[in-house]
Amino acid sequence: MYFTENRYDRSIEWMMKGVPNFYPRGSGIVVTGKFEYTAKMCDCRLCEHYGGKLRGCKVPRCVCLEERIAVGVASLKEVMKETMSEIKHSGFNRRLRKYIKESEVIPMTFLNEQHRLSFNAALDRIGQYDRKNFALVAALYLLTADFRLWNQARRYVENHGISFGKLRPKNCSEYSYPLYCAAKDLYLGTRHITINDLADNKLINAKTFALICNAMAIRKYGLGAIQFTDEPKT
Structure with a gap:
């Protein structure tokens, strides 16, 4: 309970009501470093909830799932379910289940070999530090993912970022334009593509949908999100 009215007096009153010789909440040592897990640390056999090959994981949700995704030892099914867990759109989730099922037979990490080479070259260009910018x-x-789009966009990758304000892609196809819009949304937080758009088979084809889902996972967990294992390690 406060007895003063204005904000300044209340701040003084709050300080006076504090316990003597104790640091106020929010003070103390600031830890600037971040501990990073490795794939070896995330081996399910080291977990207290691991019940062996027959029983597998004994809890409904892996307690280390986010760490396993980040280091690339989770399955695509685990990655996608965790990434899209807050999306309740029935049409989108129906497409997502289809994508997961198809990827169990043919994983879709990259659209093609050219996509993989271009992406790896882009990562080399930005360096290790900027790879942490998900x-x-x-x-x-x-x-x-699109050769023509990347030829226009690559010159605007500068100063540890992408100058979308300067990028004006020309002659975009029905396939490449959604990729550009989704890239801009994930980078800037804009809303050019909605969940309704992603749920529409006619507007977004299957391969583009898969790439955007992968990119959403990268945006949340980093490169480990597209380093899928064949099966969950249980």
């Missing part, structure tokens, strides 16, 4: 990496993943 929004940047996700946008590059989509822009490099």
Whole structure:
């Protein structure tokens, strides 16, 4: 309970009501480093919830799932379900289930070999530090999927980012334009493509849908999100 009315007096009153010789909340040592897990650390056999080959994981949801995705030891099914867990759109989730099922037979990490080479070259160009910028990496993943689009966009990858304000792609196809819009959305937080658009088979084809889903996972977890394993390690 406060007895003063204005904001300044309340701040003084809050300080006076504090416990003597104790640091206020929010003070203390600031840890600037970030511990990074490795694939070896995320081996399910080391987990207390691992029940062996027959029982597998004993909990409904892996307690280390986010760490396993980040280091690239989760399955595509796990990655996609975790990434899209908050999306309740029935049409989108129906397409997502189809994508997951098809990818169990033929994984779709890259559209083709040219996409893989262009993306890896783009990563080499930005360097190790900028690879931690998941929004940047996700946008590059989509822009490099189309050869013509990437030829126009590559010159605007500068100063540790992408100058979308200067980029004006020309002669975009029905396939490449959604890639450009999704890349811009994931990088800038704009809303050129909606969940309704992604759920529409006629507007977004299957391969483009898969690439955008992969990019959404990269935006959330980094490059480990597209380093799928064949099966969950349980």
